[in-house]
Amino acid sequence: MSDSTVVGLHHEEQHHPELLHHFAEPQQQRDAASLGMWIFLGTEVMFFGGLFCAYLIYRRWYFGDFGAASKSIDATLGATNTAVLICSSLTVVLAVWAAQIARRTLLIGSLVITMLLGMVFLGIKGKEYKDKFEEHHVPGASFSFDHVAIPGHPDQYANPRHAEIFFALYFIMTGLHALHMIIGLGLFAWLLYMAWKGRFTPEYHTPIEIGGLYWHFVDIVWIYLFPLLYLIDRHP
Amino acid sequence: MYFSVWAALLLGTFITYKVAYIDLGRFNAAVALTIATIKALLVALFFMHIKGAHEKLLKLVVISTLFFLFILLVLSMADYGTRTWS
């Protein structure tokens, strides 16, 4: 188990420079960081979970109106964004792997590409939001959704009040997701800086691992958001 | 190995997108969500390395979280699903 001379008394030459004083050994620090991030992701699941709960209930209540509203957002852009995020998840695992085998160029390259893909995602999202703004589908004073047929019932119009609920949830859910992406970008910028400075070694690259976990989680949220929001009722 | 997972994820996305335009009635949502769940599992197991985790604790954390999310969704539905009964 732990060597007592490491605990409590600082023998500088004996412990790893990245080891914090209250941990007995690097493995303990790594395990703590990993468990901490997983638990934090658990809180994020419950955070988004409340929104999913609200969404599922209203989708069941107002299926037709939600279908009409869903049809008006661009599924191709949504699918593209899904692919973008999946690619960025790949580059993230490549970054972790690169750190494990001490390939600094690959590590930095992967981190850069991950961030670029993240920015592409946000750019596409921005375009979608702009379209919605121009079509007056942003909830609030200027919202309008008149005379839009319910998919499969061309003689019925969607209730604008119910469609507004869809758009409220759409903006809140994708907006919260985008906020998490932005935070992720900030996180990765910091990781990139640390990688550039050469702080990561095969023994110590925990920040990349846990940053990666966060990024994958954001990807998983989008994996669910895409079919739920974009593909309610698309068939002709 | 990461590349095969990546390919599977992209394929799943493509299928989800295409199937949405086919009329399966009530099964559209089920198909889309099933594929989404498989994708999420792939990311979690392979990209987030749950598959190789030596400790059961991580799996316990994930399963507990999903369990309580499930409770939130299902017990709420117990109310919404039965309001129109009788």
Next chain:
Amino acid sequence: MSMATTTIQPVERENYLNKEYGVGSWLFTTDHKRIALLYLISITFFFFIGGFFALIIRLELLTPASDLVQPDTYNKLFTMHGMVMVFFFLVPSIPATLGNFLVPMMIGAKDLAFPRINLLSWYLYIIGGLMMLHCMLTGGVDTGWTFYTPFSTAYSNTKVVEAGLAIFVAGFSSILTGLNFVVSIHRMRAPGMTWSRLPLFIWAHYATSIIQILGTPVIAITLLLVAVERTLHLGIFDPKLGGDPLLFQHLFWFYSHPAVYIMILPSMGVISEVIACFARKRIFGYSFVAFSSIAIAVFGFLVWAHHMFVAGISIYAALVFSILSYAVAVPSAVKVFNWTATLYKGSIHYDAPMLYAFGFIGLFTMGGLTGLFLAALGIDVHVTDTYFVIAHFHYIMVGGALMGYLGGLHFWWPKISGRLYPESWARLAALIVFLGFNLTFFPQFVLGYLGMPRRYADYSHMPEFQVLNVLSTAGATVLGVGYLLPMLYFLWSMRYGKPAPDNPWNAAGLEWMTSSPPTTFNFEEEPVVTWEAYNYDELDRGHKQEVKVVG
């Protein structure tokens, strides 16, 4: 450093209090013990504020008419009393003060897993608290601490958004504390400290942390939705715009019911420690008590809609939640039985912490049993939204949680401050609290059963309720004195109290093997645990537990 006797002046030994001086050394500390004290001061401050509101409420209710304050003001008073007491006092109370202080020491660690996140959680609490203060000073909120929609989202003219965001921020403080505890308990236990040797205080905090981690995010998103809906005039919870007000209630209570277990579980942990020490016995049925904490945490998530029985949920859902609510009472009952069995043939000492523990057992049992009354649909229809409910939850929150908090503060005060509090005054204060509490809240059971609604400033159409209200207010005054006394003598003891030995109670637990007060890193060397928890038979035989060290 020698194991000093009481003749040495404590200021001469280096400990976490005198290691560094200066405001900066406190505001930028990562020492879990200092952070615990920062929390102690902040929480006490908010307790005064919440208590002040309670005082005005009780003064208003002395007479049937709404003559002390306007009804609108009264609405603000009970709202802010609830918000402050729940979110800024009770939820953080034991975990952030006693928990932060003791968890690392009890598991044999030098600090929590993430000391800087610990400090961050205090700052988030302060920011949330300041936002709440600002909200209260610039107009307040009148929606009830429950924020029910659509009143909160569409009709109230008070600072709903600000209050909601204040609680949002404070919620993250709670999440981070819980996260820190879970990771620490899993990863930082000393060698030999197996799960079955952990003090029950740790089990209780572990269970509490699970709730904090999984439940708080849901109320966070709910309050965010309320803020967005109110600001942008959306209709997610507004029936006029197609929304469902019950959806808000489902999401709100999904957290707020488990939240009450956040408030009571740590207190139960304290009681386990106190009873074991002052009965000089291992807690009867250790595993049952440990697992019952986890069971309460899990079951607590399954019962939330019992707050909505008359709100309009389906009768079938109500049946399910009613049955589940009976189930959640079982683990709590298990604890009460086990504590009682611990007392049997124990060697009972009536020190102040034990007096609080006795009070806890009786009052918590009453509060818990009346919860079962409320879980029965037939009774709930009649007493919901009356003073019966108020009495029920105050018996648990004040008669239970707060008594446990006070008992714990007394029990560990020598360790925290290095001083002994005056025992006679403490016993007197415990007695005053017990009497004051019962005088305040027992009449409220009767009032509620007779039909007095809650949240009414004016009950002049039911003037026969005045007598019981006067009794209740009289009790509240006594209770206030009972709370003031410990604050005064604790402060007094920091200057004039007798210096405390390392283990004044001869109690079991790693924290008692540190100095009083402890050094910054708690233990000189990492302890190795070779004994079971609550080894009081060994301690009483004079077998001094030498902390075996590695190397």
